[in-house]
Amino acid sequence: MSDIKTLALACRDAARGVAQLETDAKNAMLRAMAQALLDDLPGILDANTQDMAAAAEKGIGEAMLDRLRLDEARVQAIAAALREVAALPDPVGQVTRSETRPNGIKVERVRTPLGVIAMIYEARPNVTADAAALCLKAGNGVILRGGSEAIHSNRAIAAALKRAMAAAGIDPAALTLVEDLRRETILELIQLNDIVDLAIPRGGEGLIRFVAEHARVPVIKHYKGVCHQYVDAGADIELAVRLAVDGKAARPSACNSLETLLVHADIAEAFLPRAGEALAARGVELRGDARACALLPMAGPASEDDYAAEYLDLILAVRVVDSLDQAIAHILRYGSEHTEVIVTRDEAHAQRFIDALRSAVVMVNASSRFSDGGELGLGAEIGISTTRLHAYGPMGLEALTIERYVVRGAGQTRNIP
Numbered sequence: 001m002s003d004i005k006t007l008a009l010a011c012r013d014a015a016r017g018v019a020q021l022e023t024d025a026k027n028a029m030l031r032a033m034a035q036a037l038l039d040d041l042p043g044i045l046d047a048n049t050q051d052m053a054a055a056a057e058k059g060i061g062e063a064m065l066d067r068l069r070l071d072e073a074r075v076q077a078i079a080a081a082l083r084e085v086a087a088l089p090d091p092v093g094q095v096t097r098s099e100t101r102p103n104g105i106k107v108e109r110v111r112t113p114l115g116v117i118a119m120i121y122e123a124r125p126n127v128t129a130d131a132a133a134l135c136l137k138a139g140n141g142v143i144l145r146g147g148s149e150a151i152h153s154n155r156a157i158a159a160a161l162k163r164a165m166a167a168a169g170i171d172p173a174a175l176t177l178v179e180d181l182r183r184e185t186i187l188e189l190i191q192l193n194d195i196v197d198l199a200i201p202r203g204g205e206g207l208i209r210f211v212a213e214h215a216r217v218p219v220i221k222h223y224k225g226v227c228h229q230y231v232d233a234g235a236d237i238e239l240a241v242r243l244a245v246d247g248k249a250a251r252p253s254a255c256n257s258l259e260t261l262l263v264h265a266d267i268a269e270a271f272l273p274r275a276g277e278a279l280a281a282r283g284v285e286l287r288g289d290a291r292a293c294a295l296l297p298m299a300g301p302a303s304e305d306d307y308a309a310e311y312l313d314l315i316l317a318v319r320v321v322d323s324l325d326q327a328i329a330h331i332l333r334y335g336s337e338h339t340e341v342i343v344t345r346d347e348a349h350a351q352r353f354i355d356a357l358r359s360a361v362v363m364v365n366a367s368s369r370f371s372d373g374g375e376l377g378l379g380a381e382i383g384i385s386t387t388r389l390h391a392y393g394p395m396g397l398e399a400l401t402i403e404r405y406v407v408r409g410a411g412q413t414r415n416i417p
Contacts, residue, residue, distance in 0.1 A: 004188050007176050008143060008195045012116050014174035015141025019113045021170070025089040026137055029168045034082035036160040037129065041075055044160070047152035048125065055149045063253035063312040068150055070121040078129045078157075081374065085133040088378075091398045092139045106408040111401040113139030115197035119382070120145045120204030120211055127151035131200075132161055132175050132380045135372055138400035143196070145178040145186060147203065153194045154280065155179070156414075158350045190215040200383050200395075205310075220395065222360075222386035224310040225255035225338040227368045230327040230353070232344035233266040236379070240343040241275045244316075247341065247368040249282035253312050255384065256339050256371040260307055260317045262327045265291070272296055279316060288318035295320075324349050326354045335359065337386045339371035360386050360393035 018026075037044065048070040055068055095273060097109040099139045117140050119131040128144055133141035146154040154177060162172035190199050193216040200220045201211040208221050229247055231240045247258035263271055272295040275285060286292075286299035287306050293299045299318065305328070306317040321327045331340055341363040342353040361371040361384075371394065373381025378396025385391045391399035 002188060003180065004174045004178065005186055005192060005195070006117065007173075007178065007229040008189065008192050010173040011141040012195050014171035015113070015139075016115055017171055017290045018141060018174045019092070019139040021139070022129065023092075025168070025170075026090065026139075027086040027195065029165060030082050030086035030133055030137060030172055032168055033129070033133065034079040034086075036164040037075060037079045037082070038158065040160040041072065042077055043348045044153065044156045045070060045072070046127040047156035050149050050152045051125075058149075060123075060149060061313075062140070062147070063167040064123050066251075066253045068125065068153070070153060074126065076127050081126075081130055082133045084374070085137050085397070088137070088397055090137065091401045095130055097404055103412050104410060105412050108406045108408070109403045110406045112404050114400055114402055116141045116143065116195060117400065118143045118145065118196045118199045118217070119206065120186055120190070120199060120201045120203075122147040122207060123149045124202070125150045125157055127202060128154045128177070129161060131382050132158075134397055134400055136174065138397050139387050140197075142402055142409055143176045143178060143189065145189060148181045151179065179409070186211065187358065190217055191408050193217045202383050214331075218384060218389065220385045220387050220389060220391060220399075222255070222336065222338060222384050223337050225257070225384075226259050226308065226310050226334060226336040227256060227339040227341070227371070228260045228262055228327075228335060229258050229341040229343065229368065230321075230324070230329050230331075230343060231264060231267060231271055231345060231350050232324060233264040233272075233376060234345050235264075235267060235343040236345065236365075237267070237274065240271060241278050243343055243365075243367050245277050245282060246276050248279060248284055248316050249314065250367075250369055252314050253331075254369070255312075256368050257312070258316060258341075258368050259309060259311055260319065260334070262330060263292070263318065263320050264324070264327070265320050265322050268292070268295060272320075273316070283314050285315045286318055287315065289320060291320035292318040310336070322351060328353065330360075331357060334354075338384065339363065339368045341368050343365065360384060 038252040091111045094111040121127045158177040165172040196217045201208045208374045287302035288299040337359045339361040340359045373394040373396045382395050
């Protein structure tokens with residue numbers, strides 16, 4: 001038996017114990033895990049320093065370095081996220097529907113853990129803790145396979161979490177960190193369809209496509225986040241500028257950052273120069289069509305590829321459109337069904353935008369940066385799904401459970417009188 005299969009079987013066995021834990025026990029465990037991270041803060045930061053140095057030596061880009069970087073504030077935030085998950089309602093055992101049939105049987109739909117979840121991710125060490133917290137609170141086991149660039153950080157974080165689990169009398173194998181970093185290990189893991197119940201890849205498009213194309217287990221994914229902001233005719237210009245700056249410049253490496261700005265022709269002359277100045281002041285490079293460039297002297301010409309790009313950097317594509325329908329058509333052609341924003345004073349236009357798009361998150365007069373599980377009230381987020389399975393959009397605790405039927409009777413039979 002291979003090493004990865006042995007680890008997966010141990011995780012499955014441990015997950016069965018986690019599934020039976022009472023809510024109070026799970027919450028106490030999560031709070032202890034949060035404290036363990038703070039207790040191990042110096043060691044975690046030292047481990048991250050090793051990863052950052054190795055990544056810089058390899059010439060890894062700034063966007064990836066930002067995802068990899070830990071400091072005291074970020075570790076504090078990770079610990080706070082674990083405590084937030086502990087404070088969330090437990091979905092396990094929740095009855096979502098109850099009906100008594102004419103024959104007297106009572107039919108319930110009840111949330112139950114998925115089982116074993118494989119998380120395959122790249123340079124975000126916070127995912128190690130976030131995924132563990134969410135999967136365990138939802139009664140699952142989790143197999144974590146992080147990227148080589150974060151191996152020291154992931155080891156340090158996982159060690160702290162597993163120590164807290166063991167101290168609480170919970171089998172730490174329910175949280176398994178895979179340290180074999182060969183791609184062949186991912187391939188074997190995602191083909192263990194008799195052990196692993198769901199795979200969630202997080203990272204670059206190449207990693208996600210590899211998992212989706214080779215998995216024999218269900219996969220929750222989004223390939224990339226080509227997020228748009230459309231500024232409607234008659235929109236509040238100051239609001240539209242503020243949302244564009246926040247959406248693009250606040251954290252350009254995030255998948256919910258803006259990549260394309262669409263502007264109605266009737267407002268372009270008033271809006272674009274002010275938006276261009278505000279974005280340029282934050283170091284944003286603008287690439288526009290001919291009409292946008294005429295109003296943005298600092299902008300360079302945009303190619304067709306620019307409108308389909310997920311930059312994850314301080315670059316923003318701009319296009320002037322003649323109507324709401326033209327903006328919608330652009331999004332349908334180039335978008336990735338992640339997050340779209342409309343800035344408008346017209347409620348009918350807002351509803352048309354919502355109804356015409358199938359994206360996982362649609363915002364009206366709000367920043368794309370709110371497309372995040374924590375911001376939407378889910379606690380720590382395990383990922384964003386643009387896969388239309390049981391979960392769509394930012395995924396929290398409920399998305400890590402499924403509904404099954406529980407039938408309660410009093411001796412009723414179907415065919416035998």
